[in-house]
Amino acid sequence: MTDGKTTVMLVDDEELIRAGLRAIINAEPDLTVVGEAGDGAEVLPLVVKLRPDVVLMDVRMPAVDGIQASKHILETVTEPPKILVVTTFENDDYVYDALRAGASGFLLKRTRPEDIVRAIRMVVSGESLLFPSAIRALAAAHGGGRAKGLSHTGLTDREAEVLRLMATGLSNVEISERLFVSVQTVKTHVGNVLAKLGARDRTQAVILAYETGFVTPG
Structure with missing residues (x-):
């Protein structure tokens, strides 16, 4: 963060898109754009230099696409930023691949300005799932149960219950109300x-839960 503001980096090969996002984000008192890139090939050195809290990453770019750029960031940078991929179609295979690679969520290019701002704040807080219904639809389209189940992970019964509730899109506060425990206890379980x-x-935890069949879409 810079001066208490959440810092954001924009990655898109269309300057008009970047300009629109910049105007939306910089209009908010708690958000600020600290850098921009026109292709995924430019992203990693800028992230290392600027250390943004969130990267808005276009999926399709001419040289290095958003998935590869996201992987480079998440595999290379210590304490990497949250990544929100930006796409035209929510059922795009690229979106699911980006989520599997570790992106924290996605935004459609037609998303309303207030929802873009809300999404940035949500992924920074990490206390609820962005667009859970869309993630369920993506999981259904790409087939659950492809990998082995999660029994080997040693989740307790309560942790498994919390994971299932996370997958429905409930926030930490909502899970605490459902389970009659404190929010801090939920945070510990998460x-x-x-x-x-x-x-x-x-x-990423919810995507894994769907992929292994631990949670089933619908």
Whole structure:
């Protein structure tokens, strides 16, 4: 963060798109754009230099696409930023591949300005899943149960229950109300789930849960 603001980097090969996103984000008192790139090939050195909290990453770019750029960031940078991939179609295979690679969520290019701002704040807080219904639809389209189940991860019954509730899109507060426990207890369970699954964040844990058939779409 810079001066208490969440810092954002924009990656898109269309300057008009970047200009629109920049105007939306910089209009918010708690958000600021700190850098921009026109292709995935430019991203890694800028992320290392600028250390943004969030990267808005276009999926399709001419030289290095958003999936490869995201992988480079997540595999190379210590304490990497949250990545929101930006796409035209939510059922794009690229979106699912990006989520599997570790992106924290996605935005459609037609998303309303207020929802873009909300999405950035949500992925920074990490306390709820962005667009859970769309993630369920993607999981259904790409087939669940392709990998082995999660029994080997050693999740407790309560942690497994929390993971299932996470997959429905419930926030930490909503899970605490459902289970009649404190929010801090839920945060502890979520942290344990992520550690045991080797997941970077909530989204990656939920994608893994769908892929293994631990949670089924619908």
